[in-house]
Amino acid sequence: MSAIPMGQALDAGLAPPARDAGASPEHPDAALAGRLLARGFPWMRFPAGLENTFQRHGAAQRLRHLLISGALSMVVFNGFLVADWLVAPDVLQEAVKVRLGLFTPLFLLVLGFAALCFQWVIRQLPMWLIEGVVLMSSLCAAAAVAYILSITQSDGRVFYHAGFLVVLAYSNVVQRQRFWYAVASSAAVLAVHLWCAHHIAAPEPRLLPPLTTVLLATAFFTLIANYALERDERRQFLLSLRRRHLLQQLDGVHAQLQRISRVDGLTGVFNRHHAQEALEHAWRRAAHDGSTMAVILVDVDHFKKYNDHHGHQAGDLCLQQVAQALSQSLRRPTDLVARYGGEEFIALLPQADAAQATQAAERMRQAVEQLALAHGASDTAPVVTVSVGVAMAKATPTRDSATLVEAADQALYHAKHRGRNRVATQHLG
Ligand code: GH3
Ligand code: MG
Numbered sequence: 467m468s469a470i471p472m473g474q475a476l477d478a479g480l481a482p483p484a485r486d487a488g489a490s491p492e493h494p495d496a497a498l499a500g501r502l503l504a505r506g507f508p509w510m511r512f513p514a515g516l517e518n519t520f521q522r523h524g525a526a527q528r529l530r531h532l533l534i535s536g537a538l539s540m541v542v543f544n545g546f547l548v549a550d551w552l553v554a555p556d557v558l559q560e561a562v563k564v565r566l567g568l569f570t571p572l573f574l575l576v577l578g579f580a581a582l583c584f585q586w587v588i589r590q591l592p593m594w595l596i597e598g599v600v601l602m603s604s605l606c607a608a609a610a611v612a613y614i615l616s617i618t619q620s621d622g623r624v625f626y627h628a629g630f631l632v633v634l635a636y637s638n639v640v641q642r643q644r645f646w647y648a649v650a651s652s653a654a655v656l657a658v659h660l661w662c663a664h665h666i667a668a669p670e671p672r673l674l675p676p677l678t679t680v681l682l683a684t685a686f687f688t689l690i691a692n693y694a695l696e697r698d699e700r701r702q703f704l705l706s707l708r709r710r711h712l713l714q715q716l717d718g719v720h721a722q723l724q725r726i727s728r729v730d731g732l733t734g735v736f737n738r739h740h741a742q743e744a745l746e747h748a749w750r751r752a753a754h755d756g757s758t759m760a761v762i763l764v765d766v767d768h769f770k771k772y773n774d775h776h777g778h779q780a781g782d783l784c785l786q787q788v789a790q791a792l793s794q795s796l797r798r799p800t801d802l803v804a805r806y807g808g809e810e811f812i813a814l815l816p817q818a819d820a821a822q823a824t825q826a827a828e829r830m831r832q833a834v835e836q837l838a839l840a841h842g843a844s845d846t847a848p849v850v851t852v853s854v855g856v857a858m859a860k861a862t863p864t865r866d867s868a869t870l871v872e873a874a875d876q877a878l879y880h881a882k883h884r885g886r887n888r889v890a891t892q893h894l895g
C-alpha cells in the first residue's frame with residue numbers, strides 16, 4: 467500500500483501529491499476581467515460570454531431597481547396633474563384620462579406582472595426585452611407630454627416642453643437605462659420635443675430655441691452621468707468576479723501547499739513533520755481507546771559506503787526505491803511510512819499488537835532485500851539491506867509518545883549491533 471496518513475483529523479483524504487503538480491493557472495474569466503479593468507470598456511459592452519454572465523449575474527438586482535424606480539415614477543407621473551392644472555387647465559380632463567385612465571393602469575399591469583413573476587422574468591426573459599420595455603415606458607411618458615401639448619390652447623403651453631426634461635432626467639439617472647438604451651430614448655424624447663416645437667404653434671415661439679438648448683444640455687449631462695454609473699456597475703462586477711476566482715485559486719494553492727508541506731521531496735512519502743503530528747494524534751487516540759501502538763524505525767545499512775561507492779545520485783535513487791518498498795509492505799489503511807531523516811524511515815502502526823508489528827517489520831526488511839539493489843561496499847550483504855527496530859506499547863495518558871520512538875531507536879541500535887539486516891524488538895508492555 468502507499469503511504470497514507472493516519473487519523474481522520476490528519477488524513478482527510480490527503481495522500482502524497484504528484485511532485486510536479488504546479489499551481490493552477492488563472493481562470494480565463496478572471497484573466498479577461500483583469501484585462502478589461504486595465505484596458506477599460508469604452509463601448510459599454512463586454513465580450514459575448516462575459517456580457518451574458520454580467521446580465522444574468524445582475525438581473526435580479528436590476529429588476530428590483532426597475533420596479534422601485536418604476537413605482538416612484540408612477541407617483542411623479544400622476545403628480546404632474548398639478549402641472550397640467552396650472553399650465554394646461556383647458557385640457558385637465560383629457561390629462562386625467564391619459565394619465566390615470568390609460569398610462570397608469572398600463573404601467574401598473576407591467577410592474578405588477580414583473581413583481582409577481584419576478585423569478586420567471588429574470589430567468590426566462592432576455593435582458594434586451596426587459597430593457598426594451600423600460601425604454602418604452604420613457605417613450606410613453608414623452609408621448610403623454612406631447613399629447614397634452616398637441617391639444618391644449620393654453621397661453622403658457624410652451625413651458626409644458628419642460629416636461630421632456632423630467633423624462634430625460636428620470637430615464638438616464640433614476641431609472642438608469644443601460645447606456646445605449648439611454649442614448650436611444652434620449653434621442654427619441656428630443657425628437658418628440660422637436661416635432662412638437664415644429665408642428666404645434668406656440669404663442670411664444672422665441673422661447674423654443676433656449677428650451678431646446680436646455681433639453682440638449684440636459685440630455686448630454688444626464689447621459690454622461692448614466693455612462694459613469696454603468697461603468698462603475700460593470701467595474702464592480704469585474705472586480706467581484708476577479709476576487710471570486712482569485713480566492714478559489716488561493717484555496718487550491720493553499721491545499722497544495724498543505725500537501726507539499728507534509729511530503730518528503732525526494733522520496734514522495736510523508737516527511738518527519740507529518741510523522742510527528744500523526745504519531746501524536748494516533749497516540750492520543752490509542753490512549754483514549756486503551757489500545758496498543760507500534761513504531762518501527764528503519765535505517766539503511768552502510769549507506770555512507772553506498773554513496774561513496776555508487777555516487778550520491780545513485781544513493782538518492784536507492785532511497786526512493788527503499789521508500790516505495792517500505793510503503794508497499796504496510797497493509798492497513800491507518801499505517802503510515804515517513805522519511806524520518808537522511809536514510810532513516812519511520813512507520814506508525816496504530817492498534818498493532820506485538821506479532822503484527824514484528825511481522826510488518828520483517829516484511830519491510832525483506833521487501834528492501836528483495837529489491838536486490840547491488841551494494842558494492844557493504845560488509846553485510848551484496849545488496850542494499852536495512853536494519854529495523856520495533857517498539858510497541860499500550861498507550862496511556864501518562865506515557866509520552868516519544869518513549870515509543872526512543873524504544874524503537876534502541877531496538878534499531880540492537881539490530882545494527884547484532885549484525886544489521888535484521889529486526890530487533892522492544893516491548894514496553
Ligand atoms: P549504518 O549501517 O550504521 O547505518 O551506516 P550508515 O553509513 O548508513 O550511516 P551513517 O549515519 O554513517 O551515514 C548515513 C549516510 O546517509 C550519510 C549521508 O551522506 C547519507 N545520506 C543522508 N541523506 C541522504 C540523501 O538524501 N541522499 C543521499 N544520497 N545520501 C544521504
Ligand atoms: Mg542512520
Ligand code: MG
Nearest residue numbers: 765766767769
Ligand atoms: Mg544507515
